[in-house]
Amino acid sequence: MSTTPITPESTPQGRTPATTGDRSGLPMEALRREFPILRVPVRGRRLVYLDNAATTQKPQSVIEAVARYYFRQNANIHRGVHYLSMEATQAYEEVREKTRRFLGARDTREIVFLRGTTEAVNLVAQSYGRPLLGPGDEILITHLEHHSNIVPWQMVCRQTGAILRVAPIDDRGEVVLEEWKQLLSPRTRIAAFAHVSNALGTINPIREMTALARAAGAAVFIDGAQAAAHTPIRVDEIDCDFYCVSGHKMYGPTGIGALYGRLELLESMPPYQGGGDMIASVTFEETVYNELPHKFEAGTPNIAGTIGLGKAIDFLQEHGLERIAAHEDALLDYGTNRLREIEGLRLVGTARHKAAILGFTVDGAHPHDVGTILDQEGIAVRAGHHCAQPAMERFGVAATVRASLGIYNDKDDIDDLIAGLHKVRELFG
């Protein structure tokens, strides 16, 4: 591996030129140059960024769009009569249309901008779930969910007397479809699950799970946080009722995300928060709410973030999600095989249909110690329970090391990870 310290202007030494060697055809060298942070040395070494499931790095186009907004376009939206306000409003609303196309929704009114997937779950739990649910009603989730797709449902269960049910996963980390089917009943009012597991990498059979849940009469909520940067999404084909994404996990800014909601459902739901922009008229006696989607966007939104999200969508579409998925699949195969070289390494999450997330433990070395040692090599991984404690417990571990891959990762990154893990074995073996 390269140990030469680099400066932001220089090119890392000893890297393979042009493409990755996989068949995706992504222009890897040019693509990596789009990410300024990849040229910033970490601990005097080139950055090996393998924490993409926590947050992805941002391409220059996204960073520049956010800066340009503040440099040249900044104004509040939806109510100004002046030039900048109209320009900002137009830029903001263009991203809504872009997001609609990206998610495969039919109508821009079905796209609500929020802080991210966490806020989306909370919105749906409170605005859809709370008025609907009563004692004896059930919400069905799965054992592999992120805490953010567990806790908001628990909260609404406490408020309404509804019951939270959990569909089990098997030893590979796959949802047991037979059990999913069994747990669905006329009492199931909401079925909520991740498209892709952040801790295990499992890609759920979302169309099948959605069809079964909807046939049972449940509304379907899908957490797409880990899917949006890695696989094409078509909510019209999935036929779910709600689907949400987080900008920062798809090469966009933090603090911005989007919720897709089926028009009829959004229409019927009360607002999530009250404030400016979500109203049509206000008197002390009565307030008339604004039309969709503004009914759900109280207060001045994250305009810069939304514009950045639009650029992130452009970035993903320029490279093509099919090609990105092919690239990451090839790298996942390569990484999985190389990890098997490490003595005492156990993969946690081995679903047959899996995103490029490698969760593992190393005998004799706690994940936090592994993380610290890798960090000294400039390798960023996550160590811990990944906000999915029930999933960790299912595998009998308190924590794992997680290397999660993104568009800019290549075989060199995997090789550096393997070299780092050999150092772990030296120290702890």
Place this chain on the structure above:
Amino acid sequence: MSDLRDLYQEVVLDHGRHPRNFHPMESPDRQSVGFNPLCGDKLTLYLRYRDDILEDISFQGVGCAISTASASLLTEVLKGKTRAEAETILHEFVELLTSPGEADPERLGKLAVLAGVRDFPVRVKCATLAWRTLEAALAGNAAPASTE
């Protein structure tokens, strides 16, 4: 790797691999649970007094090398100490890791091997988990101690 060797000194690795006094205790006088919500590490600390002296200390749980070694060293260092002495060492150790420059590692004897943790701020809570738990046990707190 020199920085890493400051963190993972041989004594630390040894106590991490082969923790001392690592077992539950029957009928302890005090028992406390410590939890690090950031990583899920959890340990239980058991104390038995003879008069004012910590006659026996043991612990159990799961943790990284740093938290396990720290707990193991805690049991070795404090066994036979008075309650007041234990409180002084607890205070000095926590200060060593959280207010660098004010505490002198030399005063802490073999606990000084953990001084390297100061240079790894995200790992300080690993090293203090057992000591926060001790604090709760000495005070007789029923609620689990947390690093947060």
